[in-house]
Amino acid sequence: MDATWRIEVRGIVQGVGFRPFVHRLAHRAGIRGTVRNAGGHVVIDATGTRPRLEEFVSGLRRGRPEAAKVDEVRVSTVPADDPAGFFIVDSCTAGGTLPQIPPDLATCAGCLRELFDPADRRYRYPFVNCTACGPRATIIEALPYDRERTTMRDFSMCRACAAEYHDPADRRFHAEPIACPRCGPRLSFLGTTGDAALPAAVSVIAEGGVVAVKGLGGFQLVCDATSEDAVTRLRSLKARELKPLAVMVRDLTTACVIAELSDDDLRVLSSPSAPILLAPRHRGILATGVGHGLPDVGVFLPTTPLHHLLLDDLRRPLVVTSANVGGSPMPIEAVVLETDGVLGHDRRILGRYDDSVVRSLGRRATTIRSGRGLAPLPLELPIPTSRPLLAVGAQLKSTFTLADGERAVVGPHIGDLEDAETLEAFQDAVDRAQAVHGVRPELIAHDLHPGYLSTQLAHASGKPRIAVQHHHAHVAAVAAEHGLPGPFLGVAYDGLGLGDDGTFWGGELLLADYVGYRRLARFSHAPMPGGAAAVRRPGRMALGYLVGGETAVRKPSPQRLAADSPSLRRMIEQRVNCPVASSAGRLFDAASALLGLCEVNSFEGEAALRLENAATGHNAEPLAWRLERRDGLWVYDGVATLHDLLAARDDGEPVGRIAAAFHATVAAVTVLMCEHAATETGVSTVCLSGGVFQNRLLAVDVLDRLEAAGFDAYIGERVPVNDAGISFGQAAVAAARSSCA
Structure with missing residues (x-):
């Protein structure tokens, strides 16, 4: 006897081809009924025998589209119906659980074949997409996700696209951004539109120019990544002197030429989110100005058909970075920078989404920036x-x-x-x-x-x-x-955050749950001469530690720092404009300055990044360190470590080995603090967070040491460990x- 079940599917189930998938599954299972978008989820009314209904519900999880995410399936019985078949019906609004907006998805293999097939009607069309790929979050005005609630409502479907859109057997069945050269968005460049725009922009880039390109979530700057002059020009336009630039490559083969990539890395690069992956850089093909001697390169694959066409025509890696200046937001309507042209189009962007950035940590990866492809992030x-x-x-x-x-x-x-x-x-x-x-x-x-x-x-x-x-x-x-x-033990290492005692924290061990916390350990205090100026100039921070740091170790401070001056020493000694910090990030800055690696942070975290670069490839035992009880807390004395670092340098030890020893010191200190805390509290679960744990060497070493010591150790993976x-x-x-x- 037939029954009718109402099935509500929640998760990322709109804009990812879920309704067409349900339609096909229902036909295979012999199920009659309807499927519709409702608010941010999908509602199915399914009629059939109980065994067929059970198999149908099971199949909703097993065979879902790659970009879909099923969080919950609710089943209830409703009055029996006797539909003649199975249909996708009009969407409706619905309240209830917080709906999930689907992220933008990189071009799928099927659309890529069409893009480069001369016999296909979408041959070289820069806006080809289907239910498995294309714009989503950047064009949505409201839920449920239907074409009339996106910026694609500005484009009326031609007869051919409409036929595909309404054909249950077609992979563009209810693909809301569906388009073709006859009815969809068009390119423009320096007064030219349509087919002539792309070749004109390619010619400018090939000749060393910098072009602004309208991407999915905003405008980007694009230039030849192998041209020193082009990269220098782009840096000048963007006012980005030294911070590394991301490089887009045509395929995985080229990615392996410019970066050292594991099998896991390759899977991340080729996933529908197509993020920028930070990986060790190979020397040679890229202009030196791309990374300015830093060890990693941000590499990613084309994210849209337009990017695929640019890479295919130019046959060289491209710098692709947001067309903003400094920390300003990514532009979505116009570019104010004086580029050599703007390769734009007439599809509106509603959501500002920069490219996502991830970094491999051996067995796991951590998100540095959640943007296009990963955000909005449902949790x-x-x-x-x-x-x-x-x-x-x-x-x-x-x-x-x-x-x-x-x-x-x-x-x-x-x-x-x-x-x-x-x-x-x-x-x-x-x-x-x-x-x-x-x-x-x-x-x-x-x-x-x-x-x-x-x-x-x-x-x-x-x-x-x-x-x-x-x-x-x-x-x-x-x-x-x-x-x-x-409860859990929380290790929070970052630059600065206001503590509940009015000082700046940043090297903390907390016993915490979701309601509150208790501070168990910290890094030693040091004054920051000039406040924010000490963040920009790590030499000042080094002087703060050695002249006025909280320590039992007192030795003459060195005369080798460019930041050193009688006025700064007086400022430190008299505590004038010298806020106090217990910051792991500031300790890394100080070590970098004392090793001559970075006296000025031209971008956030540069000193620590150069310290990590120097340490990469070296093995060393920890430097000297002290962990003492003060006022009920375990306190790591960073000054003792800095003095040993200076002694090692005076003894002629290689800078790279000393940098590695510094990393090993912080890792060893962290584990001992956790061991003391576990003994005191009985808690053996540890959560690592804070921007300092973007450091691959430190994060991997601490995780490995904690797990070897019997802790259950966790780090942010989908959620960035930095302030994001x-x-x-x-x-x-x-x-x-x-x-x-």
């Missing part, structure tokens, strides 16, 4: 929030998180909240996300620091607020991502506190 909260909430993150690498019930979604990387332009872009992204997801926050979670623009935004909202300490948010983000119940993960940690903490209120 579950370990403790559901009792009220819809918005977490606004920190100051640098800003993201936001929306949460409702047990669901959360982390928005894309926006930039550093240091000016009005980025703050406006951040607010626009928050407003758009709230509208698309249908969430109206009743609580705002924010950082303790009153000077952060995100904190000021929270205050200006007029809504109830929950302040979350910076490093508690860091470690809570890791625990929540991995679904850990708590702060908003999710804030949401997890605020949700837990709201449920206890």
